[in-house]
Amino acid sequence: MTAESTQVSYDTLIPNNVGLSSDRRVLKGLEQWHPEFLNWWHDMGPDGFQHVPVYLRTAVSVDRDGWAQFGYVKMPDYRWGVLLAPRIEGRTIGFGHYLGEPVWQEVPGEQRAALRRLIVIQGDTEPASVEQQRHLGKTAPSLYDLRNLFQVNVEEARHLWAMVYLLHKYFGRDGREEAQELLRRRSGDSNSPRLLGAFNEATPDWLSYFMFTFFTDRDGKMQLESLAQSGFDPLARTTRFMLTEEAHHMFIGQTGIARIVKSTCLAMRKNDLHDPYDVERIRPLGVIDLPTVQRKLNFHFSVSLDLFGSEISTNAAGFFDSGIKGRYRENGIEDDHQLVTATYSVLKLEQGHIGSVDTAALPALNARLRDDYVRECARGVDRWNTIIRKAGIPFTLFLPHVAFSRTVGEFADIHATPQGHILTDDEWHQQKHRFLPTADDEAYLNSLMISVFEPGEFASWIAPPGNPIDNKSANFKYVRLNR
Ligand SMILES: [Fe+2]
Ligand SMILES: [Fe+2]
Numbered sequence: 452m453t454a455e456s457t458q459v460s461y462d463t464l465i466p467n468n469v470g471l472s473s474d475r476r477v478l479k480g481l482e483q484w485h486p487e488f489l490n491w492w493h494d495m496g497p498d499g500f501q502h503v504p505v506y507l508r509t510a511v512s513v514d515r516d517g518w519a520q521f522g523y524v525k526m527p528d529y530r531w532g533v534l535l536a537p538r539i540e541g542r543t544i545g546f547g548h549y550l551g552e553p554v555w556q557e558v559p560g561e562q563r564a565a566l567r568r569l570i571v572i573q574g575d576t577e578p579a580s581v582e583q584q585r586h587l588g589k590t591a592p593s594l595y596d597l598r599n600l601f602q603v604n605v606e607e608a609r610h611l612w613a614m615v616y617l618l619h620k621y622f623g624r625d626g627r628e629e630a631q632e633l634l635r636r637r638s639g640d641s642n643s644p645r646l647l648g649a650f651n652e653a654t655p656d657w658l659s660y661f662m663f664t665f666f667t668d669r670d671g672k673m674q675l676e677s678l679a680q681s682g683f684d685p686l687a688r689t690t691r692f693m694l695t696e697e698a699h700h701m702f703i704g705q706t707g708i709a710r711i712v713k714s715t716c717l718a719m720r721k722n723d724l725h726d727p728y729d730v731e732r733i734r735p736l737g738v739i740d741l742p743t744v745q746r747k748l749n750f751h752f753s754v755s756l757d758l759f760g761s762e763i764s765t766n767a768a769g770f771f772d773s774g775i776k777g778r779y780r781e782n783g784i785e786d787d788h789q790l791v792t793a794t795y796s797v798l799k800l801e802q803g804h805i806g807s808v809d810t811a812a813l814p815a816l817n818a819r820l821r822d823d824y825v826r827e828c829a830r831g832v833d834r835w836n837t838i839i840r841k842a843g844i845p846f847t848l849f850l851p852h853v854a855f856s857r858t859v860g861e862f863a864d865i866h867a868t869p870q871g872h873i874l875t876d877d878e879w880h881q882q883k884h885r886f887l888p889t890a891d892d893e894a895y896l897n898s899l900m901i902s903v904f905e906p907g908e909f910a911s912w913i914a915p916p917g918n919p920i921d922n923k924s925a926n927f928k929y930v931r932l933n934r
């Protein structure tokens with residue numbers, strides 16, 4: 452089996468298309484890591500559902516059509532594999548100092564430390580999200596949603612495998628040590644937290660979960676897209692295949708919030724309620740009022756923006772210049788792909804005011820990727836607003852200003868409203884309950900989190916999906932709970 456193969460090999464414990472069976476050193480390393488991974492999965496994976504068959508897709512090839520196979524599987528038996536998108540013959544580096552040179556099949560010495568860092572950071576987010584979501588199964592609003600949660604969980608775990616493979620294969624002893632650390636850190640643990648802030652936040656309820664898959668997973672997508680441009684070809688190919696799975700995670704967030712909004716709008720109309728702020732009368736209907744949806748959105752959007760790092764970053768400039776991390780859809784951008792003299796407009800705080808400033812484009816790459824991200828998020832929010840508008844309810848969801856509630860970058864030291872007006876400390880503390888989820892919101896959401904496990908049924912606060920997974924009938928048993 453060659454590295455170019457699109458077929459997956461099951462002749463070793465680890466399904467792969469990287470010729471593992473003839474790579475004794477890496478195979479041995481991964482076979483040792485595997486039981487530790489399974490221990491982690493048992494301890495930190497979905498709580499209470501390890502032994503039930505779940506209707507999951509498993510990646511079985513990297514063919515565009517038919518890369519996934521659906522079937523019932525108990526999660527600990529899921530075939531986590533190492534899959535790289537096919538090698539593109541003659542591929543050259545698409546940006547930076549090495550523009551036009553052949554991509555690297557091995558790690559260049561100069562880029563080693565930075566590449567390892569990027570792979571470790573990406574790898575750390577994957578198990579973190581599984582940890583954050585491990586209690587959600589018990590309060591799933593339907594078997595359909597339960598199945599989708601577990602699909603995301605097993606795929607995030609596969610993404611961990613993907614990064615661990617790169618560490619074992621290309622980074623020797625320190626790579627293997629990093630792979631172990633990825634199983635040791637824990638989301639939210641004060642002694643040994645995950646590396647990035649948003650991945651240490653709790654995911655206490657399903658609204659948070661859908662917001663997470665929409666906003667935080669989408670940061671992941673943007674990072675993967677940039678890494679898919681990498682001059683280090685194995686990283687580019689790995690992330691390219693991960694993006695195939697990631698599309699489903701985006702879908703779950705997009706449609707999850709859409710279904711919540713729809714349920715709220717339908718209930719309001721049915722009960723002749725027109726004021727979206729009339730929470731006293733909306734909540735007794737068992738749906739989530741739109742202002743609470745907005746506050747949750749504000750929270751998840753702002754913590755996800757922090758993941759892009761500082762607007763101006765010499766690290767980001769270095770990653771680009773040295774050919775290891777490109778821009779979002781680098782190929783489609785029409786410029787010199789080197790950015791030596793280019794400028795980019797960045798929002799900054801200047802003498803107490805927020806305004807656009809033209810800066811050197813190279814150090815502004817985090818800001819640029821964040822802008823690409825914000826544009827994509829806005830398209831999703833538009834679709835939610837279409838549902839609200841069609842229902843005739845006077846409410847518009849919106850993305851808060853990038854200066855709102857930040858802990859990283861240009862606006863970390865100020866307070867601002869979701870509209871971008873700067874507030875004093877006192878004003879912020881007086882007003883923040885209007886912008887961010889309150890204890891009362893959380894208590895209400897928590898009161899809704901009661902599992903619905905009858906096939907084809909859904910909790911009151913979420914509408915059924917438009918299209919079922921794998922064209923199954925409406926009351927298909929996505930998870931066999933044996934009850
Ligand atoms: Fe992932
Ligand atoms: Fe994801």
